[in-house]
Amino acid sequence: MMNELTAAAQSARSRAYAPYSKYQVGAAVRAASGKIYTGSNVENASYGLTICAERVALVAAVAAGERRFEALAIAAGDESPGMPCGACRQFMAEWFGPEVPILVVSSRGEQKQMTFGELLPEPFGPAALEEGKR
Ligand code: THU
Numbered sequence: 001m002m003n004e005l006t007a008a009a010q011s012a013r014s015r016a017y018a019p020y021s022k023y024q025v026g027a028a029v030r031a032a033s034g035k036i037y038t039g040s041n042v043e044n045a046s047y048g049l050t051i052c053a054e055r056v057a058l059v060a061a062v063a064a065g066e067r068r069f070e071a072l073a074i075a076a077g078d079e080s081p082g083m084p085c086g087a088c089r090q091f092m093a094e095w096f097g098p099e100v101p102i103l104v105v106s107s108r109g110e111q112k113q114m115t116f117g118e119l120l121p122e123p124f125g126p127a128a129l130e131e132g133k134r
Contacts, residue, residue, distance in 0.1 A: 002071065002113075005030055006105050009073040012038035012053065019043060025053035025082065026075040029061055032068035037061035054088040058095070069095050072116075077106040084119070092116060093123035 005028050013026025018041055025041045039056025054074060061069070072092070076082030081104035084092075092100075098117030105111045 002073065002101070002103055005036060005071055005073040006075070006103060006111075008036050008038050009075040009105065012040045012057070013075040014040075016040040016053065017042045020045075020047060020050075023082075024076070027053040027057040027072065029057045029072045030070045031061050031066035032070060033066060035061075035064075035066070037064065037066070052085060052088050054084050055091050058091060062095075067095065069100060071101045071103070072096070073103045073105065075105050075107075077104075077110075079106060079108060079110065081106040081110055081112050083112075089120040090124070093120055093125040 008028035009026045012028060013024050016024035016026065018024050020043050026038065028036050028038045030036050037057050037060045039053045039060055041050065041053045042056060043050045074084055083104060096116040098115060100116040101113060102116055102119055103111060103113045
């Protein structure tokens with residue numbers, strides 16, 4: 001199950017548009033529907049407009065109507081796997097519960113697996129807004 005997701009992330013990585021950093025990233029998220037959505041990083045000549053692979057995959061899934069997710073795989077890094085940036089972790093917090101598995105794999109096939117709770121403990125998410133209204 002994670003193998004299929006990892007393969008989808010690696011395939012998405014090959015479609016990265018990263019002419020400036022040359023750092024290619026692919027991501028694949030499995031929705032509760034069973035469908036897999038992929039994304040790659042998309043850079044821009046105005047550097048700051050770059051969008052990370054993880055957010056591209058999540059936005060594609062959410063725009064397709066998905067709201068619940070089961071797992072995320074990220075393909076990044078050459079030797080050790082590249083970890084998702086802080087902005088993407090916050091973006092994940094909108095939908096991922098602490099148990100959602102995150103798998104990160106490098107070009108060499110080195111893997112790290114963790115839960116979303118390990119990646120972003122004490123997240124700020126939708127629940128905080130509900131509680132903070134009082
Ligand atoms: N990048 C991602 O796609 N995901 C991350 O979590 C880290 C950074 C991209 C953004 C940019 O295109 C390149 O990697 C270098 O930062």
